[in-house]
Amino acid sequence: MLQLWHTLYITKPNTELHLDGQALRVVHGDGREDHIPLHLLNSIITFSYGPVSQNVMAACADKGIGLSFLSQTGRFRFRIQGKTQGNVLLRQRQYLLADSERLAVAAAILRGKISNEALLLARARRNHPEHGGKQMKTAEIALRNLAETMPGTMSAEQLRGIEGQAARIYFSVFPELILTDDVGLHFSGRNRRPPQDPCNALLSFAYTMLMYECLHAAESVGLDPYVGVLHSIRPGKPSLALDLMEEFRPVISERLVLHLINLRMISSQMFQTTDEEGVHLTDAGRKVFLEEWNRMRQREIQIAGIDGRVPLGLLPYLQAQCISRFLRGEVEKFLPITWR
Incomplete structure (x- = not known):
């Protein structure tokens, strides 16, 4: 049975994404941090132009977590895709x-x-x-x-x-x-x-x-x-x-x-x-x-x-x-x- 996991939306400018073990570490512009277990996510959509570490991209690709980058107005910029699923x-x-x-x-x-x-x-x-x-x-x-x-x-x-x-x-x-x-x-x-x-x-x-x-x-x-x-x-x-x-x-x-x-x-x-x-x-x-x-x-x-x-x-x-x-x-x- 399919499981509905969460989509994480990054909307604030200059928000950074880092990998911390098996969790995503979200660093906000004011220095605050959030930690989100990767196993709870099926996709990440970011409207921020802040840096995303290569470790985060690799983890998303390995775990099949969609990682898409949009402009502040919602226009598609690019996305990270891992290995092809299925037969x-x-x-x-x-x-x-x-x-x-x-x-x-x-x-x-x-x-x-x-x-x-x-x-x-x-x-x-x-x-x-x-x-x-x-x-x-x-x-x-x-x-x-x-x-x-x-x-x-x-x-x-x-x-x-x-x-x-x-x-x-x-x-x-x-x-x-x-x-x-x-x-x-x-x-x-x-x-x-x-x-x-x-x-x-x-x-x-x-x-x-x-x-x-x-x-x-x-x-x-x-x-x-x-x-x-x-x-x-x-x-x-x-x-x-x-x-x-x-x-x-x-x-x-x-x-x-x-x-x-x-x-x-x-x-x-x-x-x-x-x-x-x-x-x-x-x-x-x-x-x-x-x-x-x-x-x-x-x-x-x-x-x-x-x-x-x-x-x-x-x-x-x-x-x-x-x-x-x-x-x-x-x-x-x-x-x-x-x-x-």
Whole structure:
């Protein structure tokens, strides 16, 4: 059974990371120190430009602890990767996957994403019937119909067409999901690279954090995170990680963004603008986000096919396992997670 360990986020500038036996020694800018046993960690994400010792990098590589370096605004810089996990035959099967099988997995991922978009709208409509209920009901029905009537066999062009159609329906009612009176956080359309307003900056940051979870999930079961089925394959693009996250965008990333906005945990004052990075979270805003992100990962839910409750943070790992089982021939098809 998979175990959900912790992700350590280093957010303060000039924070140093050193190895102390089997523990990580975190030296803060003011001289304070924290000691964290390495066996409790499955990944470290640092937004700091402080030094990281070679011993820390080596220990992370040996123990399979993901170590990623991001800019203060959340843009990827580089990462440390150790030995490849899993059986080389699994990756060989991944590389040689037939087009029909690849498109079948891509269709299942897309079906899961659209179903979860409808699920998010249904929950919002149930919790706030007075706010955009009729419009959201229409969008929810349209999304469910789209997911349920997807053909069994589709081309890549057809998949992209359905994905675009679902996105237009979903984001047309996304403004109705935002209940805050902070007008700076209102949503008027999706934009990115870089994001041009606080709501889009929050969405982009949430997608980035989810992508790193999915990248680590793919590597942990021995898959190549750069060889996907839905997203195009090109150098430096973690296509499979991007594929895995599609199913969870609505129910993890977007749901958390709405939680932060609607409970007024994040305000439009927690953002700043730069010429190159666009709009991004301040240190205070990033701290609030990461604290809630960790709480969200630990929250347990029920899903079909598994007895007991499962932490949300394990879902990408379960789906990475499902893809690996499909590639090994242990299951006939890859299926999206069904929420109870």
